[in-house]
Amino acid sequence: MVKEYVYSICGMCSVRCPIQVEVVDGRAEYIQGNPHAPGIQGSLCPRGAAGTALTYDKERPQHPMIRVGERGEGKWRKASWDEALDYVADRLKAIQAEYGKQSVLFSDRGGPFRDFYRAFLRGIGTPNYNNHDSACARNVQNAALSVFGFGRKDVAYDLKNAKHVVLQQRNIFEAVNVAEVNNLLNGMEAGCKLSVIDIRANVPATKADNFFLIRPGTDYAFNLAVINALIDEELYDKQFVADWISDFDVLKDFVAGYTPEWAEDETGIPAASIRDLARQLAEAAPSVIWHPGWMTARYSDSFYMTRTIYIINAMLGSIGAKGGMPLMVKPGDVGAKGLKSFMDLYPKPEGKRVDGVGWMEGRKHFDQGPGLVNLAYDAIATGEPYPIKAYIAHRHDPLMAFPDKDDVVSMWKNLDLLVAVTFSWSDTAWYADVVLPISPYLEREDTIMTKNGAKPSFIIRKRAIAPIYDTKAIWEIYAGLAKRMGLEALDYDNIEDIWKFQLDGTGVSIEDFDKTGIVSLAKEPLLKPVKEGTFKTPSGKIQIIDAKLEGDGMPSLLPYVSPQRPPADRFRITFGRCALHTQGHTVNNALLFERMPENTLWIHTDKAKALGIATDDHVTVSNNGYSSKIRAFVTDFIHPEAVFMIHGFGHTLPCESRALGKGAADNLLMPKGIRRYDKSGGAISMQEHFVQVAKAQ
């Protein structure tokens, strides 16, 4: 028996925790967290532990496929890699020759492994790189830019040293980042208080000191009232505010009417509790983290709500503070050189983005990096501002990640080429013209990643085992396409040369990763203080007034508008995550499926009683002609206006025997929902739909 341990990086979700894989006689047997990684200390979440079941699953794409039937019919022919890559490269070349270089659209899931294929996109001359984020954290990103002038990932969360953490619309113990969970639990053991503001009792609520069961969609009112109380009782950090917040008086005037007493009616939370929270936070300041949220593609005021969160943190002096939200430390901050970038090999493409982000009236204030892919779909449908004819969905399943699959498909009709690059089946892969199957993470290497943090580091993903099927690493796919499209600088045939290129000039060698899989770039953790130049706004301060936003016709401070109450026989559809699954792509994982084969519909006891529904009954949830069956979970601990389900279930693909037909899909209950996007923050407002619930016959 030959046993070895390989350091790598988990790929079961987008957090990418460092791992250690036990390989016995060439078989990946057991995965645990990398014991050398800060915050991880050997631990993993259940999905990370179930990575072996993904690897050894026969129900994943095993070789390249080219469609032979109609789109979505599921008729394929098996292709060799040469044939599939030739096919894609030839189609891309023909489309670009006819419609221009910019007629190719690409979307992915963001993250630290993008450099190589983004260089490919630059090389072929398209400006249309996008990611998934208008269905996820775009409102937070644009709110951070609007308030600080830098992005959401330019501040960290010092959960270990915090004295009070507020989770609003942030399900930290179920929507897992292992290091964050460990750090917060350690912090709580050392006395940190936890406050949870949620529409239902999620797992964090069960561990909280304060739990506020809020009326769905009224968080902005709650936060305005907290700001009002902090000002009214002079609880804020006056020095920090004087030094670092501009136009604070405008904020003071704006919130004058938004008292806790006013907010009580809106939110259902007693005024006294709101005031009490403000006092508790002031006591713990500046070691306070009011988490800005993550999956905030929920309401049309989520952007403004997140802005208030950042402002509250600033008022408590927590920006840059120990135990608060320290400024993110990058390699350059500790005197180290960052990885060399493949993207720098090519100039930024000249053409304008098809989604209009950064240049079109009303879209100039948005973060340009990954654009807004939903708006690029408008361009596919209309041909305006110019046609998009080819689309590569890389690690992205828009047909599940955006509302109303049929509607999204209807927007894609004009595509001449749709390619899915994926390791599992998905609605999008099933609908594609070509499926390019990548090797799951245990079977592939990736480009080296940088992890910013108090001690920035480089981390490497090495393959634990050889590919079982005819699948390839991501770099192999894009190097193969690059070769065919004449991009010599990306024509690599081994990963070592790619790593060498990245490490060039850093003083780090590939061997340096052998010992632990991680190369730390600093000896001691660094806490960067707030100083001149920290905030990248015109005033150099945290800004209440955002001229760029106002230039696009949106107010800096949005007057509160009460959300619509559901009609008498309806409920607001709400959703979230669970610790056992990642989005839609683990339901068919044999181990995780065994633990949680279906989702349930949370419904309030009184409402359920009136409808004659008990826990475990089958109910139908419907909206606008779409209807799905799901089991009920009846509870006192959800707001009566809402029903809730875990996202990612309700699969319909025949190739996924386990997931097929289990549970319901929340995204199908949001008719034409992709068109309901937030002009200020850029994200889709997915929780602005009302569904009917009835006992199933």
Ligand SMILES: Nc1nc2c(c(=O)[nH]1)N[C@H]1C(S)=C(S)[C@@H](COP(=O)(O)OP(=O)(O)OC[C@H]3O[C@@H](n4cnc5c(=O)[nH]c(N)nc54)[C@H](O)[C@@H]3O)O[C@H]1N2
């Ligand atoms: N209604 C509703 N819609 C939602 C959500 C919701 O809660 N409700 N959640 C939203 C959120 S927060 C997000 S982030 C999005 C997520 O949705 P997506 O951005 O689509 O992300 P995933 O479902 O994680 O992955 C998409 C596909 O990529 C494949 N994949 C996974 N890892 C890799 C990899 O390393 N490389 C490649 N090439 N492929 C890989 C998976 O098998 C899967 O088929 O959905 C959003 N949409």
Ligand SMILES: Nc1nc2c(c(=O)[nH]1)N[C@H]1C(S)=C(S)[C@@H](COP(=O)(O)OP(=O)(O)OC[C@H]3O[C@@H](n4cnc5c(=O)[nH]c(N)nc54)[C@H](O)[C@@H]3O)O[C@H]1N2
């Ligand atoms: N296990 C697991 N972990 C994950 C993921 C996963 O799929 N599985 N996905 C990753 C990704 S891509 C993301 S974006 C993050 C998401 O991380 P989070 O955004 O923290 O996770 P969610 O569970 O979607 O939602 C957070 C909470 O918002 C609550 N909520 C819904 N509506 C409202 C409202 O109107 N007001 C308030 N106050 N609360 C509301 C929900 O009940 C839920 O408890 O998780 C990441 N981590």
Ligand code: SF4
């Ligand atoms: S949070 Fe879990 S699934 Fe995500 S990378 Fe970490 S161990 Fe893997």
Ligand SMILES: [Mo]
């Ligand atoms: Mo997300």
